[in-house]
Amino acid sequence: MDKKTGVYICTGCGIGESLDIGSLSKVATKESKVPVCKTHAFYCGAEGIAEIKSDIENEGVNTVVIAACSSRVNYDVFEFGPSILLERTNLREQITWCHPANDEDTQMMAEDSLRMSLAKAKHILLPESFQGENMVKTILVVGGGLSGITAALESAKAGYKSVLVEKSPVLGGWMNSLYKQAPLKAPYEGPEDVDIAERIKELEAHADVTIYVGAEIKEIAGAPGMFDVTISQDGKSITERIGSVILATGAVPYDATKLENLGYGKYENVISGQTMEELAKKGKIARPDGKEVQTIAFIQCAGSRDPEHLPYCSAECCVESLKQATYLKEQNPE
Ligand code: SF4
Numbered sequence: 001m002d003k004k005t006g007v008y009i010c011t012g013c014g015i016g017e018s019l020d021i022g023s024l025s026k027v028a029t030k031e032s033k034v035p036v037c038k039t040h041a042f043y044c045g046a047e048g049i050a051e052i053k054s055d056i057e058n059e060g061v062n063t064v065v066i067a068a069c070s071s072r073v074n075y076d077v078f079e080f081g082p083s084i085l086l087e088r089t090n091l092r093e094q095i096t097w098c099h100p101a102n103d104e105d106t107q108m109m110a111e112d113s114l115r116m117s118l119a120k121a122k123h124i125l126l127p128e129s130f131q132g133e134n135m136v137k138t139i140l141v142v143g144g145g146l147s148g149i150t151a152a153l154e155s156a157k158a159g160y161k162s163v164l165v166e167k168s169p170v171l172g173g174w175m176n177s178l179y180k181q182a183p184l185k186a187p188y189e190g191p192e193d194v195d196i197a198e199r200i201k202e203l204e205a206h207a208d209v210t211i212y213v214g215a216e217i218k219e220i221a222g223a224p225g226m227f228d229v230t231i232s233q234d235g236k237s238i239t240e241r242i243g244s245v246i247l248a249t250g251a252v253p254y255d256a257t258k259l260e261n262l263g264y265g266k267y268e269n270v271i272s273g274q275t276m277e278e279l280a281k282k283g284k285i286a287r288p289d290g291k292e293v294q295t296i297a298f299i300q301c302a303g304s305r306d307p308e309h310l311p312y313c314s315a316e317c318c319v320e321s322l323k324q325a326t327y328l329k330e331q332n333p334e
């Protein structure tokens with residue numbers, strides 16, 4: 001589409017009293033041969049905006065140069081939609097408000113600023129909406145743990161096809177190693193039986209979900225709406241066209257051997273939450289030295305919220321510790 005430029009010089013905010021607006025207009029009309037050049041005392045007002053909009057609608061102006069105040073102000077007022085190229089010349093803050101009024105150099109500066117805006121407007125291409133090819137809305141979910149399963153299932157329920165890729169041979173991730181899960185539904189009174197198997201069953205039964213287990217993402221190329229994702233599984237290479245990607249690759253426990261100050265690796269009976277879960281799953285929480293457990297202390301924020309280790313909160317161990325405390329109560333109500 002051809003450009004049609006309109007220049008709108010505001011004389012408000014003292015601009016008209018400081019500059020020779022006639023000479024400034026000639027920069028647009030005579031030098032740059034701009035077909036539309038107008039002035040107004042208050043371009044940010046309703047009448048000024050209406051004048052610009054009328055030129056856009058009735059005169060075919062698609063490149064608007066507003067010579068007035070800074071682009072840091074009135075950006076919401078001078079908003080004419082995504083198909084209009086907009087350039088602002090700052091006559092107010094950078095020129096008339098900080099240089100002598102009716103001065104040759106001030107006038108020269110204003111004219112040069114307008115020339116620069118016109119040159120910029122001339123060389124910028126008109127905005128065009130992105131035209132994708134074979135765009136799809138399929139969602140790729142990377143990771144088949146609780147988050148990935150939930151993401152894929154909820155995407156499918158919302159009407160989007162989803163492709164889930166899991167590195168290990170089975171779905172479920174971390175949830176497979178739990179004895180019980182923290183309550184996920186009301187009344188949230190205590191640990192629940194792990195329900196990952198039912199979630200996996202529901203996911204596998206959904207017609208809009210494609211699952212690759214024992215698979216890895218080799219490459220993601222393209223752009224949103226048209227990613228080509230190469231998945232490797234059993235020595236084969238599969239390509240899926242994907243619209244967007246959800247990373248649900250999970251987390252790994254912090255390396256407890258770095259927490260010597262807490263006695264891990266030094267004292268046999270200092271164990272990690274992960275080991276506690278394994279013991280509970282086996283049916284009995286016993287001390288590694290073989291003696292009966294009488295008293296247990298949970299150390300919170302181990303490796304988290306610590307500038308020497310991980311500065312952030314894991315958002316996990318508070319609830320896990322409370323859950324594991326109930327395992328002990330269950331084993332030994334006394
Ligand atoms: S705020 Fe900007 S557009 Fe409004 S009158 Fe002042 S210079 Fe003109």
Ligand code: SF4
Pocket residue numbers: 300301302304305312313314315316317318319
């Ligand atoms: S979840 Fe709780 S225990 Fe874990 S790091 Fe955050 S505040 Fe500390």
